[in-house]
Amino acid sequence: MSTSARRRLLRDFRRLQNDPPSGITGAPLDTNIMLWQAVIFGPDETAWEGGTFKLTLEFSEDYPNKAPSVRFLTKMFHPNIYNDGQICLDILQNQWSPIYDISAILTSIQSLLCDPNPASPANSEASRLYSENRREYNRRVREIVEQSWVDES
Amino acid sequence: MSEFLPDPTGPFVSDLFSFPAHLLESQNYATSSGHYVAQLNLLSQTYSGTRTVMGDGSCFYRSFLYGLIMQLADEGNEDERVRIEEYIKGSLATLTSQGYEEMIMEGFQEELLDLLSQIPPSRTSDEINLHNILIHPNGPSQMSTWYCRPLCSSYIKSNPETFKPVLLIDYPSIDSYCKSQIEPSSVESEEISIQAIVSAFGVKVNVEYLDGHDGEKVMRHVFGEGRIEIDMLYRPGHYDLLYRK
Numbered sequence: 001m002s003t004s005a006r007r008r009l010l011r012d013f014r015r016l017q018n019d020p021p022s023g024i025t026g027a028p029l030d031t032n033i034m035l036w037q038a039v040i041f042g043p044d045e046t047a048w049e050g051g052t053f054k055l056t057l058e059f060s061e062d063y064p065n066k067a068p069s070v071r072f073l074t075k076m077f078h079p080n081i082y083n084d085g086q087i088c089l090d091i092l093q094n095q096w097s098p099i100y101d102i103s104a105i106l107t108s109i110q111s112l113l114c115d116p117n118p119a120s121p122a123n124s125e126a127s128r129l130y131s132e133n134r135r136e137y138n139r140r141v142r143e144i145v146e147q148s149w150v151d152e153s
Numbered sequence: 154m155s156e157f158l159p160d161p162t163g164p165f166v167s168d169l170f171s172f173p174a175h176l177l178e179s180q181n182y183a184t185s186s187g188h189y190v191a192q193l194n195l196l197s198q199t200y201s202g203t204r205t206v207m208g209d210g211s212c213f214y215r216s217f218l219y220g221l222i223m224q225l226a227d228e229g230n231e232d233e234r235v236r237i238e239e240y241i242k243g244s245l246a247t248l249t250s251q252g253y254e255e256m257i258m259e260g261f262q263e264e265l266l267d268l269l270s271q272i273p274p275s276r277t278s279d280e281i282n283l284h285n286i287l288i289h290p291n292g293p294s295q296m297s298t299w300y301c302r303p304l305c306s307s308y309i310k311s312n313p314e315t316f317k318p319v320l321l322i323d324y325p326s327i328d329s330y331c332k333s334q335i336e337p338s339s340v341e342s343e344e345i346s347i348q349a350i351v352s353a354f355g356v357k358v359n360v361e362y363l364d365g366h367d368g369e370k371v372m373r374h375v376f377g378e379g380r381i382e383i384d385m386l387y388r389p390g391h392y393d394l395l396y397r398k
Contacts, residue, residue: 003291008260015256065295065338097336098299101257 005063009033012102024106026057034059036068038106042145046114047138051145055085055109057102064098067091070105077144079116079127087112088122165207165288165295166219172196172203172395176386179205187365189388195371196361196386202396203386210339212392213347213385214301218294219287220383220394221356222268226276226283233381237354238269248303251310261300264293299338305346306331308353319345341390344374351377361395363388 009028016026026038036057042048054073060066070092072085080088091100091108100108121127129137173193176182182189206212206219225234245262249255271286271293273279287294309316310327317327324330335346342350351358356379362372363386374387384395 004260004264004293004296005291008296011256011260015254061291062295065299094339095333095337097302097332097338098261098296099253099257099303099336101254 003061005059005061006033008064009059009102015101016103019103021103021107021110023110024103026102026106036102038102040106040110040113042148043110043114047141048113048145051148053113053148055106057105064101067093067096067100068105070109074148075144077126077140078113078123079118079130080112080120080122081126082122086122088117088120090117090120163205163207165215165290165298166284166394167205168284169202169204169396172200175203175205176393185365188368189363189365191368192363192365192371195368196363196395199397200361200384200395201398204394204396206391206393208391210341211298213342214298214350216385216392216394217350217356217358217383218298218301220385221354221381222272222287223276223280223283224381224383225269226272226280228275228277230381234269234272238266240354241265241269244304244307247311248307251307253303253307258300258303261296261303265297265300268293268297301350302335302346304353305342305350306335308349309335309345312349312352316345316349347376351379355379357382358385359383360385360387360392 010033013028013033016024023041023043024038026036029035029037036059038055038057040053040055042051042053052074053076055070056073057068057070059068070087072081072087074085076085082088087109089108089112091097092105116127116130118127118131126137126140129140173196176193177190182193204219206216221237224230225237241262245255245258248258268286271283273283276283286292309320309331313327320327320330324334330345334340334343347358347360354377356377358376359382360374360376361384362374364372384397386393386395
């Protein structure tokens with residue numbers, strides 16, 4: 001069935017293929033265009049370098065008027081990412097706008113990795129270490145990076 | 154003031170109900186301490202009908218688009234339909250030149266052009282059909298409604314001298330205002346964005362301001378000018394459509 005949500009997802013897919021942002025891949029499941037898997041690669045020259053972080057994006061028929069539900073499958077350690085992989089990011093919540101396509105969503109999450117928002121903590125330990133003990137924080141992040149290579153979640 | 158907000162899960166735009174009886178029955182104005190009932194009765198000298206609009210943060214844009222599309226179906230408004238269609242056709246190039254992603258914006262523009270193409274030659278014969286297209290949850294109306302937001306941003310960006318003096322008091326730049334106050338789906342419109350959208354479309358909007366302050370009078374705010382006039386009722390936090398006697 002061609003609904004505006006599905007038409008838009010095809011458009012998002014075309015844009016992601018034609019103009020792929022660096023360090024990001026994503027595609028819908030073969031059987032369901034409303035469910036996507038994506039991988040964000042940790043940005044170079046940061047503690048996240050070398051990490052391969054898997055996510056799922058779940059879209060409803062209200063997309064793009066409503067944000068998709070986005071979750072990390074890979075275990076993360078980050079001030080704005082909950083233990084269950086949910087992400088605290090304004091554009092996925094109250095600042096959502098249909099202007100953000102899949103490419104833009106994943107790019108924003110990628111920049112959130114290195115640029116956390118201390119005002120909205122989702123992981124209190126990561127928040128605390130990020131502001132009080134950056135050295136230990138970076139060590140924990142590098143542990144997550146190494147785990148991401150073996151994680152088969 | 155959220156006590157007057159309609160159900161956000163209702164239809165985008167309701168059937169036509171009699172005014173003010175429907176609002177008095179469905180909202181708790183009567184038990185409120187303000188002079189709402191007196192103000193509604195004053196307005197009943199001018200208006201006899203209302204359509205309530207979903208309260209999801211887009212009620213102004215939804216009321217605006219609904220009111221506009223319905224009137225474009227009126228015989229005698231053929232010129233206006235052509236003019237608006239030309240404006241929408243040209244809007245993509247303007248948005249792209251202002252930095253909006255063409256491929257994304259094109260998707261919205263196509264939905265609005267699709268909606269405009271479904272306007273029947275005569276409203277009298279097909280009003281219900283057009284109403285059903287406009288309230289269909291998976292039809293072109295939802296994306297068309299949101300497209301009014303970038304059109305609004307685009308007008309502000311094209312006319313910075315008009316908007317800059319007001320906007321730069323509270324926002325670091327026009328871009329940041331548009332990004333945070335116009336383009337997110339759940340952010341309600343305010344005077345600046347209303348001024349911009351009516352000017353962008355060349356349409357007049359009259360807003361009856363139901364504030365409950367004074368039972369002897371109701372303030373009417375008039376935005377823009379144009380042959381098409383859309384009447385709305387504002388109660389703090391929400392817009393609905395009004396129809397004259």
